[in-house]
Amino acid sequence: MAQTSQHALSETTVVDADVHLTVHPEDLAPYIDEPHKTHVSNTTYGTPFPSSGWDQWMGGKIDDNWSTFTSTEEIDQFCDDFHIDHPIINTFDPLGKFPQDELANALMRGYNDYVLDNILDESEHKALIALATQEPDKAAEELDRLGDEDQFVGAYIGTTGSNPPLGDPKYDMMYKAAEDNDLPIAFHGNAEDFMFEFPRQNQALNKFVQVHTLAHTWSQELTLNSLITEGVPEKFPGLNFIFLESGIGWVPYTMHRLNKEYSIRRSEAPLLEKSPEEYIRESCYFASQPLGEPNDLTHMNSLIEMVGTENLMYASDYPHWDFDHPSGVDKHLRSHFSAEQRQQVLYDTPIEAFKLNI
Numbered sequence: 037m038a039q040t041s042q043h044a045l046s047e048t049t050v051v052d053a054d055v056h057l058t059v060h061p062e063d064l065a066p067y068i069d070e071p072h073k074t075h076v077s078n079t080t081y082g083t084p085f086p087s088s089g090w091d092q093w094m095g096g097k098i099d100d101n102w103s104t105f106t107s108t109e110e111i112d113q114f115c116d117d118f119h120i121d122h123p124i125i126n127t128f129d130p131l132g133k134f135p136q137d138e139l140a141n142a143l144m145r146g147y148n149d150y151v152l153d154n155i156l157d158e159s160e161h162k163a164l165i166a167l168a169t170q171e172p173d174k175a176a177e178e179l180d181r182l183g184d185e186d187q188f189v190g191a192y193i194g195t196t197g198s199n200p201p202l203g204d205p206k207y208d209m210m211y212k213a214a215e216d217n218d219l220p221i222a223f224h225g226n227a228e229d230f231m232f233e234f235p236r237q238n239q240a241l242n243k244f245v246q247v248h249t250l251a252h253t254w255s256q257e258l259t260l261n262s263l264i265t266e267g268v269p270e271k272f273p274g275l276n277f278i279f280l281e282s283g284i285g286w287v288p289y290t291m292h293r294l295n296k297e298y299s300i301r302r303s304e305a306p307l308l309e310k311s312p313e314e315y316i317r318e319s320c321y322f323a324s325q326p327l328g329e330p331n332d333l334t335h336m337n338s339l340i341e342m343v344g345t346e347n348l349m350y351a352s353d354y355p356h357w358d359f360d361h362p363s364g365v366d367k368h369l370r371s372h373f374s375a376e377q378r379q380q381v382l383y384d385t386p387i388e389a390f391k392l393n394i
Contacts, residue, residue, distance in 0.1 A: 067149045156185070175210040200262075221276070284339060326358060
């Protein structure tokens with residue numbers, strides 16, 4: 037009798053590349069110096085600009101209070117329920133959106149110290165260093181400050197809000213520090229902050245279903261485009277780049293479109309010595325969530341083949357309401373791919389991308 041997906045997962049070592057931790061203002065405040073401590077304690081620090089106003093919670097049908105992890109105990113329970121062996125934890129908030137540079141830097145340090153004290157010191161879990169990109173020299177200092185902490189296995193940047201785009205030479209000192217500390221960079225898409233990255237489009241759309249379809253992929257396409265054409269992988273060949281919470285449907289198009297444009301306009305990307313696709317396949321990794329639901333499921337198999345199991349890793353996005361259970365991607369892996377390719381997606385690829393020692 038064929039194994040059920042749950043049974044197969046229980047016998048497989050699984051890395052989850054995207055698990056979110058919520059840090060409440062009252063818990064974060066002790067890790068922040070004045071005057072920002074008062075700011076965090078007495079304002080809605082998560083929305084320095086007015087909220088987008090989009091009804092993410094479907095008029096209360098989705099409980100936002102459910103969509104949070106605040107402790108190692110909750111993370112451990114999730115791992116038991118989902119057959120996750122190694123969660124990669126991040127604090128989620130895209131710090132690039134904050135208009136006050138000093139506040140963004142204070143939040144960056146506060147988040148990281150909180151995670152170190154309350155999650156990593158209390159468990160064997162791995163986490164990502166939150167980075168604010170407003171002042172790349174401060175981000176570089178933060179990478180140097182925490183680079184020797186073994187349980188920090190990468191850096192985390194929310195791609196909505198960073199200006200200019202993240203391939204700009206302005207950020208070279210940040211990438212140099214990441215490479216020097218052997219820490220990959222994980223870029224994360226976001227929906228609520230679509231208004232910061234694409235304000236005209238945000239204003240023009242009239243339903244959250246439209247925003248939620250576009251937001252994550254648009255910011256990630258912008259980031260990958262900028263990284264490649266500005267030659268970031270060429271300048272920092274030891275650095276891995278990981279793309280979280282944007283699925284994989286956009287990857288082949290962007291990769292092939294960059295190939296086409298580069299073949300015509302090589303003078304506009306003078307640092308490149310290889311095709312864009314070669315750089316992407318050598319240094320970029322993509323998390324599966326949100327996987328997408330084609331009417332013809334064989335099309336997803338073709339998409340996974342195009343991205344490549346050596347560049348694909350499983351992610352849940354838990355505990356957010358639109359998370360992916362590992363059985364979602366596993367049904368494709370078990371039906372169409374070899375055991376070795378399945379192991380790549382669930383274990384080997386994230387081990388390589390995050391340079392994990394587990």
